[in-house]
Amino acid sequence: MRRLALCLSAVGLTASMLTGAEPAAAGTPVTWTSTFQGTDGVTYSATNHLVPASNGPGRQWMLVWAGPAKQPAPDFLTVIDATPGSPTYGKVANTVTVGPNNGNEPHHMQYVWHKGDRIYAGGIMSDTTFVFDAKALPALTIAGVNSTVDTPCGTLPDAYQVLSDGTAYGTYMGGPNVTGPCTYTNGQVRVGNGAAGSPGEIVRIGPDGRTLAEIPAATEAGEDPAQCGNVPALPAATCANPHGVAVREDLNVMVASDFAEARNFMTPDSVLKENLARQTVRVFDITDRNNPALRSVSKVADGPRGAQEPRAFFRESRVVMETALTNRPGHKGAFVSSMAGGAVFYTPDITAPAPQWKEVFDDTTAYRSFQRDTGVTGSGDNGSWLAVSPDDRFLFHTVMGQSVPYGKPLDQTTGMIYVLDIQKLLAAGNGAQCSVDELAEASRGGHERDCPELVSTVPIRDVSSGGPHWGAMDNFRRGADGVYRETQNVSRIAVANYFVAGSFGGGGDHRVCMFDLDRRGQVSLDRSFRDENTGKPCVGFNRASWPHGDTxxxxxxxxxxxxxxxxxxR
Structure with a gap:
């Protein structure tokens, strides 16, 4: 315990930040708690439960933001040893429980972490963003909380992008706390239909969790009411339900993809109304970081498979969950993917006044690489995490698999991760020709020479109601000196099999799997990343006990x- 205290002191964690630290009996976790006073008057806490796998020199870790399958029990950040070759590789080193509230429904953190960044972790159901300091890994301290009183104009915090100054933009997918007009930081006003409804917003959050700006995502004039349904209806119809978010600070651009008016899809038997399933993408000018200007609202279109799909909800353009931007100077392209539609779209210049999107890949093509059942297509396949590799060579995409609402038997469908080579598409610049506009291209890939090439597909079999949803790239490489530095060449990807229990997308089998990626983009399951209890590949979150208790x-x-x-x- 003395060693731990000295370590914490060395990184600036003073005794005033810690409470209840006591020597641990042999075989029991070392526990200590940090607290933060929220603007709502609540004292929030984060309690570490460090076990022997946390001992030893500094190394690489995987953070997993998780909640209990059954209440009452605390939500927690899991710290897993992610250092290949370590004797505790794949073992849980610490669980950091948050309090005092349970039932936050842990959702996303930021897409990528850089040295010095704080961790932004959202509780989508509690309308809360937790901020953690990571300087004392594998221990974490709570550094800030953004609660529902801090964002009156938005609910359902979803995804985060951390800026170079340590602040973050977060997408708040749902409408204001209460029905009626809401005034944003810049003085603009929009009328909303209440929590988890519409319109959502963007929030800029400081490293202490404070709201720096609430930013309207909806246009003032409103959008097409036939396309943008709202329940109940709004005086100015809107599709503004931002989910995925991507930022290019060098271009002063932020992109957010619209998901759905979420409160209408909270159960597996929800009526799937296509005018509540969004097809829109929003582009903001972030020159003024605290007052981004909505530059454009563009729409993706149905593709050739849509004509064969009688249910409009499952056509290519529906539920635009994720967005990903290219990274390198000279590239301005952007991708979005649809959850209900199972397609990937591309525009070569996201800075254009009116971005034009073309479908460039259909998930059906990836299914055909291993699935002989031609009835399994991209329709309703729950496409999820989307990311461009830092070197702009590859596009990564996870797919949960066709879910209960779509109607395919779960033992006939599966989730997957696939990799596309996008180099030719990006090299074509504004002259990109790729367009999946013929039915044969939906299952065989685009005919044009610059279309993305399917490099690798790995099925991730999950016969629960969910599947592989979220992922992360390992953007670090360990040198011969034992020091980690960021790399442009991603060599590993982590994937978590869980969405939201009880929702139309389903839950999952609660595994976290590691995949190796070679220089050609070939993906393979890392079988050495094993569960410490079962000995099987992937770390299972279905277990009786955790360092914080038998929850x-x-x-x-x-x-x-x-x-x-x-x-x-750095």
Missing amino acids: GDAQPHGVLFVVSDSVVR
Whole structure:
């Protein structure tokens, strides 16, 4: 315990930040708690439960943001040893429980972590964003909380992008706390239909969890009421339900993809109304970081498979869950993917006044690489996490598999992760020709020479009501000196099998799997990343006991690679 206290002091964690730290009996976790006073008057806490796997020199870790499958029990950040070759590789080193509230429904963190970043972790059902300091990994301290009183104009915090100054943009997918007009930080006003409804917003959050700006995502004039349904109806119809978010600070651009008016899809038997399933993408000018200007609202279109799909909800353009931007100077392209539609769309210049989107890949093509049942297509396949590799060579995509609402038997469908080579598409610049506009292209890939090439597909079999939803790239490489530095060449990907229990997308089998990625983009399951209890590949979150107690099965959602501060350099 003395060693731990000295370590914490060395990184600036003073005794005033810690309470209840006591020497642990042999075989029991070392526990200590940090607290933060929210603007709502609540004292929030984060309690570490460090076990022997946390001992030893600094190394690489995987954070998994999870909640219990059964209440009452606390939500927690899991810290797993993610250092290949470590004797505790794949073992849980710490669980950091948050309090005082349970039932936050842990959702996403930021997409990528850089040295010095704080961890932004959202509780989608509690309308709360937790901020953690990671300088003392594998221990974490709570550094801020953004609660429902801090964001009156938005609910359902979803995804985060951390900026170079340590602040973050977060998408709040749902409408204001209460029905009626809401005034944003810049003085603009929009009328909303209440929590988990419409319109959502973007929130800029400080590293202490404070709201720096609430930013309207809806246009003032409103959008097409036939396309943008709202329940109940709004005086100015809107499709503004932002889910995925991507930022290019060098271009002063932020992109958010619209999901759905979420409160209408909270159960597996929800009526799937197509005018509540969004097809829109929003682009913001972030020159003024606290007052981004909505530059454009563009729409993706149905493709050739849609004509064969009698239910409009499952056509290519529906439920635009995720967005991903290219990274390198000279590239301005952007991708979005649809959850209910199972397609990937691309625009070569996201800075254009009116981005034009074309479908460039259909998930059906990936299914055909291993699935002989031609009835399994991209329709209703629950496409999820989407990311461009830092070197702009590959596009990564996870798919949960066709779910209960779509109607395919779960033993005939499966989730997957696939990799596309996008180099030719990006090299074509504004002259990109790829367009999946013929039915044969939906199952065989686009005919044009610059269309993305399917490099690798790995099925992730999950016969629960959910499947592989979220993922993270390992953006670090360990040098011969033992020091980690960021790399452009991703060599690993982590995937979590869980969405939201009881929702139309389903739950999952609660595993977190590691995949190796070679230089050609070939993906393979890392079989050495094993569950410490079962010995099987992938870390299972269905277990009786955790370092914080016998709370039973847990539901892992957000995943993130991080590194001990002492062994990472910028």
